[in-house]
Amino acid sequence: MHILLVEDDPLIASGIAAGLAAQGMTVDSVGTAAHAEAMLGTITFDVMILDLGLPDEDGLLLLRRLRAREVPIPVLVLTARDAISDRVAGLQSGADDYLVKPFDLRELSARLHAMVRRSSGRSTNLIKHGTLVYDPDAALVWLNDAPVDLSRRERALLNTLLLHKGRVLSAGQLKDSIYGMSDELESNALNVHIHHLRRKLGNHIVETVRGSGYRLGPAASATSPARGSGE
Structure with missing residues (x-):
């Protein structure tokens, strides 16, 4: 947030x-x-x-x-x-x-x-996307009922994608969502966070829209692999 x-x-x-x-x-x-x-x-x-x-x-x-x-x-x-x-x-x-x-x-x-x-029109604090469940208040993430350890930046990135489901977000918008004005930001920082999110939650979690930015990928089913191999 x-x-x-x-x-x-x-x-x-x-x-x-x-x-x-x-x-x-x-x-x-x-x-x-x-x-x-x-x-x-x-x-x-x-x-x-x-x-x-x-x-x-x-x-x-x-x-x-x-x-x-x-x-x-x-x-x-x-x-x-x-x-x-x-x-x-x-x-x-x-x-x-x-x-x-x-x-x-x-x-x-x-x-x-x-x-x-x-x-965002939710009646509960839990945000669900297929077998992915995120509790932003408790800062907890589960995939296929198993807890997943995400860093603070990774959770912020996931939260932004989940709250804007279906929207294409520019790299600048995603950076704004996870970094404050006073934070030092390396040029590849966003790509690193996206890579880690894909590795932990599956390649499908972040979809690249060439020339425009990124959006939340399709929801994974219970039979989908829990781990991606990277970008």
């Missing part, structure tokens, strides 16, 4: 980013509404965490502007404003969820997963 965190307090932002990164999420953090808007115009995020007390404008103004432009990104408002009227205003302005500071990182993580689950 690639998250845009809009929080002007550096201490809070670094704590949230570190806590979510430890749970396998990719977090880009900005401190102003203007910077957030610029990031949304260049990178595809799965969800946004939005503080309301930003230095350049109230976060609700940014949220209303995004919704007026029909920007569909799920938004969780994270703020110290705890009055019922504030919660109502946030939800009516287009927020998908509202969490009051102070908060528990486990609850924040659970709410983020629930928002992404709802936005």
Whole structure:
């Protein structure tokens, strides 16, 4: 899950980013509404965490502007404003969820997963693709009922492909989904992750669309080989 965190307090932002990164999420953090808007115009995020007390404008103004432009990104408002009227205003302005500071990182993580689950039309947290089952909340993967050990980047890549089933995603979009702006990225990093995913889950899991990018391959049946031989 690639998250845009809009929080002007550096201490809070670094704590949230570190806590979510430890749970396998990719977090880009900005401190102003203007910077957030610029990031949304260049990178595809799965969800946004939005503080309301930003230095350049109230976060609700940014949220209303995004919704007026029909920007569909799920938004969780994270703020110290705890009055019922504030919660109502946030939800009516287009927020998908509202969490009051102070908060528990486990609850924040659970709410983020629930928002992404709802936005993708799933009723449960498990994502199934043939005999492949992925639990993004617990960061667990099974193939043919056997657990498969994936790295954090590999899980992020798999999650992106599963959430965009049927869509062709460019190399840039896949890189955005697994790397933050501050991450150092080697030129062949994406190819390495795709190679590992194919080796562990079978060559069919990532389909190359020449000249366009990649997409989730066809679902494997119980009789399909669990391991591919590589790219």
